[in-house]
Amino acid sequence: MRATVLVRPKAGILDPQGQAIEGSLRQLGFAVGEARVGRVVDLQLDASDPVAARAEVELMCEQLLANPLIESYEIELGA
Amino acid sequence: MIERRPRVAVVVFPGSNDDGDAAWALGAIGAEADLVWHAETELPDVGAVILPGGFSYGDYLRCGAIARFSPVMAAVGSFAADGGLVLGTCNGFQILCEAGLLPGVLRRNTSMRYVCRDVTLRVERTDTPFTTRCEEGQLLTMPVKHGEGCWFADEALLAEVEARGQVVLRYEGDNPNGSLADIAGIVNAEGNVFGLMPHPEHAVDSLTGSADGALVLASLVDAIRDRLSVGTAV
Numbered sequence: 299m300r301a302t303v304l305v306r307p308k309a310g311i312l313d314p315q316g317q318a319i320e321g322s323l324r325q326l327g328f329a330v331g332e333a334r335v336g337r338v339v340d341l342q343l344d345a346s347d348p349v350a351a352r353a354e355v356e357l358m359c360e361q362l363l364a365n366p367l368i369e370s371y372e373i374e375l376g377a
Numbered sequence: 378m379i380e381r382r383p384r385v386a387v388v389v390f391p392g393s394n395d396d397g398d399a400a401w402a403l404g405a406i407g408a409e410a411d412l413v414w415h416a417e418t419e420l421p422d423v424g425a426v427i428l429p430g431g432f433s434y435g436d437y438l439r440c441g442a443i444a445r446f447s448p449v450m451a452a453v454g455s456f457a458a459d460g461g462l463v464l465g466t467c468n469g470f471q472i473l474c475e476a477g478l479l480p481g482v483l484r485r486n487t488s489m490r491y492v493c494r495d496v497t498l499r500v501e502r503t504d505t506p507f508t509t510r511c512e513e514g515q516l517l518t519m520p521v522k523h524g525e526g527c528w529f530a531d532e533a534l535l536a537e538v539e540a541r542g543q544v545v546l547r548y549e550g551d552n553p554n555g556s557l558a559d560i561a562g563i564v565n566a567e568g569n570v571f572g573l574m575p576h577p578e579h580a581v582d583s584l585t586g587s588a589d590g591a592l593v594l595a596s597l598v599d600a601i602r603d604r605l606s607v608g609t610a611v
Contacts, residue, residue, distance in 0.1 A: 311529075312555075314489045362446075365439055365475070367482045368529060 299343045300376035301355045305364045306336035339363055348375050382409040383601035386423040388453070388469075390415045390433035390444045395466065395578060399429045402578040406591055408598045415447040424601030425462035426453055428469030430522075430576060440483060440525050441471035450476060462506055462600060463570045464593075467523055470562075470572030479565055479572045480538055481530040487555025491524040495586060497549040498561050498575060505545055505564050506600035507571040510592040517546075517589035519575035521553050526574040528556040528563070541566055546573055 307313045313334050320333035341358075345351040355373050364371040385403050387410045389396045400410035411421050415433075420426065433444035444450070450472075457463045457478055465473040473479040486492060495518050500511040511517070530538060535557055538544065546562035554574065562573030577590030 312487065314485050314487050314555075318489050362438070362442065365442070365482055367531065367534075368484065 299346055299348070299351050301341045301343055301351060302374040302376065303339040303341065303355060303359060303363055304336060304372040304374070305339065305359075305369050306371070307334055308368055308370050311368050336369075351375055381605070382407060383425075383598050383605065384409045384411050384421070384423045385597070385601070386411045386413045386420050386426045388413050388415060388426065388428050388447075388449055390431065390447060390468075390472075392433045392435055393429050393431035393468070395430035395468075395576065398576075399427050399466070399578040402581040402590070402594055403427075403598075405581050406595050406598055408594075408601070413449060415444070415449050418448045418452060420449070420452045420456055424604060425464065425597055426456055428453070428463070428465040428472050429578070430467030430469060433468055433472065436468075436525070439475065440468060441473075441475035444468075444472045445476040454478065457565075457570050460567070460569050462597060464507060464597060465570075465572040466576055466578060467521075467526070467574055470574055471525065473570060473572045478570050479563060480534055480543070481528050481560075481563070483525050483574070484527040484529045485525050486523070486527050486553070491522075492526075492553040493520070493522040494553065495520050496551055496553055496561070496575060498546045499549040500545070501547060502542060502545045502564075505568050505571060505596075507564070507593055507596050508545060509599060510596040516549055517592065518587040519577060519580045519590050520586070521575050523554065523574055526554040526556065528554075528560045528574070530557065538563060545571060546575070 316334040323330045359371045387399045403410040471483045498517045500515045543563045547559040552559045564571045577593040580587040580590030
């Protein structure tokens with residue numbers, strides 16, 4: 299089973315990287331509002347049960363993939 | 378009786394690059410450095426541990442996030458839990474935060490730029506084992522060199538850190554990274570673990586601009602000596 303983890307800077311947290319990208323996009327002439335930058339982690343899992351897989355990936359997020367002080371995460375399970 | 382030179386472990390992670398300077402600085406102030414590879418599961422018999430600066434594990438994922446799982450970090454955690462003195466500079470500070478040994482997290486500088494310059498620091502506390510040689514309100518000059526030194530915590534955690542008086546050093550005038558409340562260095566609630574973004578080990582000889590970093594390192598070495606003498610007296 300595959301899983302994709304999206305890690306984002308929490309709402310309200312200053313994201314200087316996003317701000318720099320936002321500025322560059324505007325310079326290119328794109329009318330953008332706020333840009334925020336996160337991270338994508340694609341995982342190949344041994345688990346085949348989606349409930350167990352999600353629980354395992356949640357543990358991964360809590361322990362390593364995201365820092366709960368500044369980041370939120372979302373888990374998407376694939377086939 | 379021959380006086381033992383206080384021994385300090387300097388942990389070497391893959392990607393550490395201030396371990397050599399830390400070891401040299403310790404030697405210069407009368408201590409002895411014991412370089413400890415990150416794969417070790419035990420610490421040698423030392424009075425303190427330094428986690429040096431650098432780019433452990435290439436700063437992958439988040440600074441310090443991977444180094445935190447190095448085998449030696451379990452030993453550093455137990456050492457700290459037993460009251461052992463632990464000092465983390467720069468990447469070492471980032472590792473201590475990721476490991477939960479210090480509160481908060483170090484984020485990308487708000488300027489998005491890597492900074493490398495001398496900064497002025499104000500000493501907020503002199504009753505920690507890392508600052509006994511300083512005076513309250515004293516201004517110290519030390520270099521910083523980092524891209525991710527912006528200390529951050531949410532409002533509640535910041536309030537807690539301030540209320541407990543855990544802030545030991547603040548940037549004075551020039552905050553190089555946008556850290557909250559100009560925080561440059563903090564201790565844990567127990568006061569035996571200290572992390573700071575500036576580099577005391579690069580400031581132990583006036584030849585390189587400032588010797589103020591020696592005050593921090595010598596305070597640490599004094600604390601080890603005090604503990605040793607208490608130990609032998611018992």
